[in-house]
Amino acid sequence: MARPSLVEPFADLSAADTALVGGKNAALGELIANLTPHGIRVPDGFATTTAAYRELLDTGDLRARIGRRIEALHEGAGLAETGAAIRGMILATELPPRLVDAVTTAYTALGERLGRTDPDVAVRSSATAEDLPEASFAGQQESFLNITGARALLDACLRCYASLFTDRAINYREHHGFDHLRVALSVGVQQMVRADRAGAGVMFSLDTDSGFPRVVLVNAAWGLGESVVSGAVDPDEYLVFKPLVDEAGANPVIAKETGGKQSKVVSRTTGAEPTVSVPTTEDERAGLVLTDSEIRQLARWAVRVERHYDTPMDMEWAKDGDTGELHLVQARPETVQTRRRPSTLRSYRLTGTGHAAPLVTGLAIGEAIAAGTACVLRSAAEIDRFVDGAVLVTGTTDPDWEPVMKRAAALVTDHGGRTSHAAIVSRELGLGAVVGTGDATGRIPDGRAITVSCAEGERGVVYPGTLDFEEREIELTDIPTTRTRLMLTMADPGAALRWWRLPADGVGLARMEFVINNHIRVHPMALVHPERTDAGTRERIAALTRGYRDRTEFFVDRLAYGIARIAAAWWPAPVVVRTSDFKTNEYARLLGGAPFEPAEQNPMLGWRGASRYHDDGYREGFALECRALRRVRDEMGLTNTVVMIPFCRTLTEADRVLETLADHGLRRGANGLAVYVMVEIPANVLLADDFARRFDGFSIGSNDLTQLTLGVDRDSERLAGLFDERDPAVVRSIRTVIEAAHRHGREVGLCGQRPSDDPEFARLLVDAGIDSVSVAPDSFLRVKNTIAAGERRAPEGDPDAADPVARPR
Structure with missing residues (x-):
């Protein structure tokens, strides 16, 4: 019987091959086979199979030694000690000769297809979905960018395998009851897009916070995409309206925000690591990474990918600085909004008055309000100081922070955008977060009681003190x-x-x-x-x-x-x-x-x-x-x-x-x-027929109309008892306008607070035919x-x- 394949080209893979090469790599194969014919560029590459990983575990009794370490963990050994020991075992193991040959041969073939020797590649981990559904948490395994040469590639593959046993990954599997030795890992090797000379980022085919399905959300920063995903920078943010994305002559980019983009990750020619983070220039911070035409192109790609998969998608893209071309480098189903009950809407609002000035503001992630004691941690080394139920305040987060995030009332970070690690995991946990505040760690005192509000629009606000708020759940089916x-x-x-x-x-x-x-x-x-x-x-x-x-x-x-x-x-x-x-x-x-x-x-x-x-x-x-x-x-x-x-x-x-x-x-x-x-002045009522000949509709501003009909200052406390939208003079004015509007076939509405506070006034409007x-x-x-x-x-x-x-x- 033929031995199982250790390497497969992306072009030979599809979504059905998740068990063979993990979710990420199967998705790349699916994209190349089905969407590159429609103009979506996906970089070429190949993947090691799960058989390759299992062959590694069969080398030098590695499987049994890992098993003994896991048993020791269950008997009380420390997590850090266990993780370091297992990673050390894997890194000290030679890759099986058959795997070395397979990877080297596939790498050489990739170079020939690209017309170059020793091409630069990105090396990413891809777990099998049935063993480790990595859609549940962001960034479980490692990725290595700008890898050049067969020797460096083989080393990166070994490091990917070892990253299956980082402390956070072990902790995650322990928490969810996964068998560590049944988890399999594939390594994806993909042509490197020279985004270090341009920009990269993340996009979703819906709004990540509200679940609104008719927009594409694009985040962008200079350099390699690692800085966006990790939340190390505040990226640009663009919104594109999907229903008009293919409309001739339309430019449905409905929002653009320039992010701080304080640094960028670029390739380096010397040193142990192939990439390095460097500060951006003043012009780079002030400028936008993408043009409108590039934003629209990415949005069209997102729509096509979503249609193919028939589900909202989470994608990573990169722009090649040498060619100017955009590429899609990853795609996976979005997992947070698609799990929510579409018939239920949860609403929060602050109920107190006289709030003190905010301590900081940033991007609101989610829609919740939470209060607690601020726990300001400047690095993961301080995690042991965290107290359950506190508000975690830190610079940025990565997967090492996830155990603490699960125990937090809310999260506040200095840096990061809507697609950063902090934002993604906060949504998955149902945790309110305010990200990209600039200097929360410097402006929020450790141990101070604070209230984190994400219920006031796109800007999240952190207030001093514990404020009162209410939470409501609306059943839309009712x-x-x-x-x-x-x-x-x-x-x-x-x-x-x-x-x-x-x-x-x-x-x-x-x-x-x-x-x-x-x-x-x-x-x-x-x-x-x-x-x-x-x-x-x-x-x-x-x-x-x-x-x-x-x-x-x-x-x-x-x-x-x-x-x-x-x-x-x-x-x-x-x-x-x-x-x-x-x-x-x-x-x-x-x-x-x-x-x-x-x-x-x-x-x-x-x-x-x-x-x-x-x-x-x-x-x-x-x-x-x-x-x-x-x-x-x-x-x-x-x-x-x-x-x-x-x-x-x-x-x-x-x-x-x-x-x-x-x-x-x-x-x-x-x-x-x-x-x-607007109908706000008695003249609008008296000449309603004449106004109806000039305008297409009316909106009654009940506050001003009442004020000017009764001659009462609506802000006067002494005259408050006289200010009444249900006064007969005001009611007759409303009826007069409605009748005149309808004589001319015009719409008439009313905007104001009174229908919300006074059911009888709302019924009056209905009876009047509004x-x-x-x-x-x-x-x-x-x-x-x-x-x-x-x-x-x-x-x-x-x-x-x-x-x-x-x-x-």
Whole structure:
């Protein structure tokens, strides 16, 4: 009988060969056979088989000696002592001659196919899935990059075999009850992509934190991909909207964040190790690793790989600095979000008020909130100091930290992105984490009580002290269907993807000013006319807009990405984006804003909303808002974005605003553009028919409408008892607008807090025939049930109340 093969070329492997060459190597064979014909580049190579590993164990009584060491571990021997002893045994063993010949021959053949002698290769471990499902934890075995020559390759193979018995791997198998000697390991040998001269990273075919399935998440850093996977650097982060990735003329890159990229791993020509980490230059830190066309190319590859496997995928990519070509170097099924119950949504929120200023902020991993005592560890050598239930605060993590992470209440790191080891393992453990804070280990005192919040959008926050919070679980299968559409009010783009599972009918109000205030922070006119600001302000603006030659492009980019993230989360349902509605005192607080804003006695009734957009004092700033909206709709392709104008006082002002929009390429009706108007002023009610002839829909702002109808300052404590959206004058105004809107076939909705707090007000809106109500996501379930109850009690004989088709849409 023929002896089993010890080496197999990737081209001869498929997903069915997991037992032969492990999950990683089987996936590479599957990619080469099925996806390279579609233009996806996968570097050539070969894999040792599990038969090769077992032949090694049969050399020099190695299997029996390892077995005795494992028995000693079970009898009380130390983990570190056991691991070091077994690794020493393997490293001291000569590879079997037949395996040496097989690897050398395959390496020579690879060089011939590549047209070079002694090609550079990457050497990676690949465990068999039935024995060690490495999808459960990141980085169980070692990888070695930039290996050159047969002797170095054979040494790297032996080191891969030894890495099956690192302390963390032994501990993992002990914890899960795996038989150490039944685990088999394959070694993958793959053509080295010269990413050390360009960049590399990781991508997922879904959003790793929310599970949102319609985006590709790409992380990128300079140099070899090891720095991204390990979390040693804060990488660039890009989001691509999958439904439009193949749309002609569309550029569906909906988010780009420049990471710190403090260092990079490159090849070295001297020294014991073939790679070394070196600091990046200032230009490298400020610049993006990938162009938009490269980001889109990777996203198209991710979509094709996902379609082939019919499951969300976790992939590694690399760019060759010599050829400029992108390559896919690994692919495996994503294992965290795909295990979650799709019908359940867990929600957290802080319930206390008056929080102290945050100690640090970073990327939020997961959506949980946790509190505990900070345990600041600067290296794995201090792990013994960790106390169960504490918050682990450290620079970065690798697999050696996993036993501690399992015992932590939450995790905070100085460095790392969404695809770093810390992020991946935190998600798998269901552990809230804030990564890439910059200096958590220096700013969080050891032993201090802290609260880690990942429930406030894409930015995670670490607060001093123990704060109160609540945790809710929403069963999505219990949410009733209603004919009155229930939409969401959204401010933070970072939180949009979190709520995608809610069966909302779109977004009835997306507040542009939140994006400006939190993600841009600069007054748009200060970017257009920096000469009108002082030297200190110009210096701060220059730091904030680093990497942008045109400072106004910073504003347009940030605003467009913020809007796009919300529009993508609810595509193709409508997302109504209100143009900026700061008051003058709020605009003045933006960086550089004071020179452009007058001091007003009553900003609530002052220069706000529509009156600004055609005014010489803000016309150029509004042009930037329009550029961002056009980019979202016409370039990214998110045509579900609806524009809404706030605080439009007169018909003349309405006409001028619509002309201004058209001058900036946002002509009503062009490319399906709908333009809505807010109903906040009695004039909007009295002239509702005239406004309906000019706009495509209405959104009632109940707070301002109540204030101006009753003449009550909504912020006055003394008059608080008079401020009531259910006052007959306000209710009649709402009914008047709804009737006028429907006479002209226009949509009318209401956005405000009152339907969330007052079920009777929500029923009143239903009875009045409102088309939609918009509420905060955490109120969705409560209001949906209220609306359903209101619809069930619709008056008999009222066809409009009972028939969803009876009212014009």
